Amino acid sequence: MLGVLAIIATAWLVAFGLGFSPADRDQEESVRILYVHVPTIWVAYVAFILTAVASGTYLFSKKHSLGFDRFAGASAELGVLFVGLTLIVGALWGRLTWGVFWQWDARLTTTALLFVTYIGYLAVRRLGGDPHQRARRSAVMGLLSVLLIPLVHWSVRLWRSLHQDATVLRPDGQVKMDGLMLFSLFVGVVAFSLIYAWLVIHRTRVLWMEDHESEYGLEAAVEQRRAEALETPSSNSTGGKTDG
Amino acid sequence: MKRSRIAWAIASKDLRIELRSRIVANQILPFAAVIMVLFAFALDSDSVLQRVAPGLVWMATLFSMIVLVQRSYAIETEDGAFDLLRLSGLDPIGVFWGKTLALVVQLLLLEILLVATAILLYNTTVSGAWIGGIGFLGSGWVLLVTTLITATFGLAAVGTLYGGLAAGFSGRETLLPLLVLPVVSPVVIGATRAMESAFGTAGAVVSEGWSWTGLLLVFAVAFGVGGSLAYGPLIEE
Numbered sequence: 001m002l003g004v005l006a007i008i009a010t011a012w013l014v015a016f017g018l019g020f021s022p023a024d025r026d027q028e029e030s031v032r033i034l035y036v037h038v039p040t041i042w043v044a045y046v047a048f049i050l051t052a053v054a055s056g057t058y059l060f061s062k063k064h065s066l067g068f069d070r071f072a073g074a075s076a077e078l079g080v081l082f083v084g085l086t087l088i089v090g091a092l093w094g095r096l097t098w099g100v101f102w103q104w105d106a107r108l109t110t111t112a113l114l115f116v117t118y119i120g121y122l123a124v125r126r127l128g129g130d131p132h133q134r135a136r137r138s139a140v141m142g143l144l145s146v147l148l149i150p151l152v153h154w155s156v157r158l159w160r161s162l163h164q165d166a167t168v169l170r171p172d173g174q175v176k177m178d179g180l181m182l183f184s185l186f187v188g189v190v191a192f193s194l195i196y197a198w199l200v201i202h203r204t205r206v207l208w209m210e211d212h213e214s215e216y217g218l219e220a221a222v223e224q225r226r227a228e229a230l231e232t233p234s235s236n237s238t239g240g241k242t243d244g
Numbered sequence: 245m246k247r248s249r250i251a252w253a254i255a256s257k258d259l260r261i262e263l264r265s266r267i268v269a270n271q272i273l274p275f276a277a278v279i280m281v282l283f284a285f286a287l288d289s290d291s292v293l294q295r296v297a298p299g300l301v302w303m304a305t306l307f308s309m310i311v312l313v314q315r316s317y318a319i320e321t322e323d324g325a326f327d328l329l330r331l332s333g334l335d336p337i338g339v340f341w342g343k344t345l346a347l348v349v350q351l352l353l354l355e356i357l358l359v360a361t362a363i364l365l366y367n368t369t370v371s372g373a374w375i376g377g378i379g380f381l382g383s384g385w386v387l388l389v390t391t392l393i394t395a396t397f398g399l400a401a402v403g404t405l406y407g408g409l410a411a412g413f414s415g416r417e418t419l420l421p422l423l424v425l426p427v428v429s430p431v432v433i434g435a436t437r438a439m440e441s442a443f444g445t446a447g448a449v450v451s452e453g454w455s456w457t458g459l460l461l462v463f464a465v466a467f468g469v470g471g472s473l474a475y476g477p478l479i480e481e
Binding site: 124 | 466
């Protein structure tokens, strides 16, 4: 259901982003990148905030429910995906409007560091150990990353404000936003939020199955072997019944 | 046992091991010096080297710091000492500060060596007289020492925290740089700018540098507190 909605919203976004919305006076057609660039970073920030909230809930709740940990992991993965999209799309847009792929602007630099920080977070999630060890470790990392982001942003802002050559380059050079453009942007935000919600639900479910598999898979396989060995060889020819 | 006693015991244990094994003196400090020489080969210009010397000092510090942190936990995990430390029931905050202090001492030694290398090889000078002449806070030396100390506490806290997280897992050698380097980027920014002021690089004046030490101090406090709180849950598994 959510998936269908996400597909419909994406079709809408394509129609409005590429069709109905007008070209910009200065940036002409390239302004259409806005409808991907802004929603993706917006959703990414929401994803990271939700990761932190889920991490905190896991760590401080009495039950220590692993569901929160899996949600945090799924959300962080999608956040990294969306920040990656923002960076790629933003670099392309920068080439079109500024003439360069990258500017050492405060926001760009913070975003790049955010990207790397959460790649580190995902690496920590894959360190192994039993699910509760992983959950505690990642929850602490999730909260530390949130502590880090304002610090990085502040220091990068200080760095650039002292070194910037007069102009502050802004991706949106235009003065006001056209009504239809704003609406298209809104469609973009809805579309990417739905995509996020749909993916995060399924990813959380896959992570649950992975945990379940590693927990019970071996036992189940051993049980099955044992059952097979006890059976008479003649009744053992069905095959294809392995469900690890 | 009191927290400060634990910290002191752990720090002196770490430093005593380093003093006897001489791994830091015989391998890590020469490694840092080699980096500084290689930078000179790569940049190949006296004026450029002089301009970027503060940045190079901190880059060399970071690379060597990764090795130092790995060494700091290698001595724990090699003989399963870290497991015993965890089982000993010692207050993790004390353990955290003990390991941090030992790293602070080693990092400071390293940084002094690197600054000396920059002065010798890159022809940089510290602006202002030794204390006096243009006032206490106007001296580049005072700024330099403050920068080294505040930056080092931040770096050591981060190193101890993430080193403890990665210790005992396969692939820790490759994970540690990925975790630590983005985190310490504020230190690189702040410490480099402050050191530029202390060196008078590209016309930077000493008074500008003091605001950067503020950033370094905030970072050190944030990760000192954050590390104290997070270290226990991270290593007690």
